Amino acid sequence: MAEDARRSGGTLPGRLAPGLHFVSTPIGAARDITLRGLDILATADVIAAEDTRTLRHLMEIHGIALNGRPVIAYHDHNGEAARPRLLRALDEGKSLAYASEAGTPLVADPGFQLGRAAIAAGHPVFAAPGPSAVISAPTLSGPPTHPFPFAGFPPQTHTARRKWLREFATVPATLIFYESPKRVGDLLTAMVDEFGAGRQAVVCRELTKRFEEVRRGMLGDLAQDYAGQPVKGEIVVLVDRPHGRQASAEDVAQALRERLGHMRVKEAAAEVAEMFGLPRREVYQAALTIGRDE
Helix, strand or coil, rough: CHHHHHHHEEECCCEEEEEEEEEEECCCHHHHHHHHHHHHHHHCCEEEEEEEHHHHHHHCCCCCCCCCCCCCECCCCHHHHHHHHHHHHHCCCEEEEEECEECCCCCCCCCCHHHHHHHHHHCEEEECCCCHHHHHHHHHCCCCCCCCCEEEECCCCCHHHHHHCCCCCCCCCCCEEECCCCCHHHHHHHCCCCCCCEEEEEEEEECCCCCCCCEEEEEEHHHHCCCCCCCCCCCCEEEEECCCCCCCCCCCHHHHHHHHHHCCCCHHHHHHHHHHCCCCCHHHHHHHHHHHCC
């Protein structure tokens, strides 16, 4: 039984199996951490964290003492420098716990390279599952959850973001994105252009926290709601798979011709794109082609 516990990464009285233990931490409510996660934090020889202050506070809340154990910062800015020290601890047969600032390690998290390095060096790697915004968001949102690809954070620059979103436009699945509160309005506007204003979407903010908010609606409406609006907190955006009447190229062309005689190209493209639930950019290009040909 004891040997089985060691192989599975389970905790034993006063002893944690040597190796790297990823610990999921709460994304809001401190009580969301699992009992196994607390056991690992209480018994690991060495502790690493994306934000040591956040983890120390969490441990204080749950009455876990450090007792002189090292707590090492490991994040995007110091990973190259900190990783060798952590790998040495594993080489010495120690147990190492790594915790994200919030949520599950390796999901939009700097622990990825640490995990790869530990595996490459032949060290055991364990995962103590727990909170994750990627899971909480579809649970609250409503769109189908089979499948639901996680896309992560979009590129920050305008051109790169549009090109990146275009690759997801026709994926037949509920898409999940993370975004900074400063850029969520820009992201939704870009999604209208690339996915179409009629796609159903959900914006989740501050999941599991006091001011948790879930807004549901069409992309066009949500883009207007968040345009220029200051937003605070962590953001998850979900976009439902493409639905509705499938418009042929002839349908789109005919609708554009009916409008180009009395509307500007941009206005005609926007109206037709919304009518058929198509990406605005795609319809705009079709309108330009019709204008050149005719």
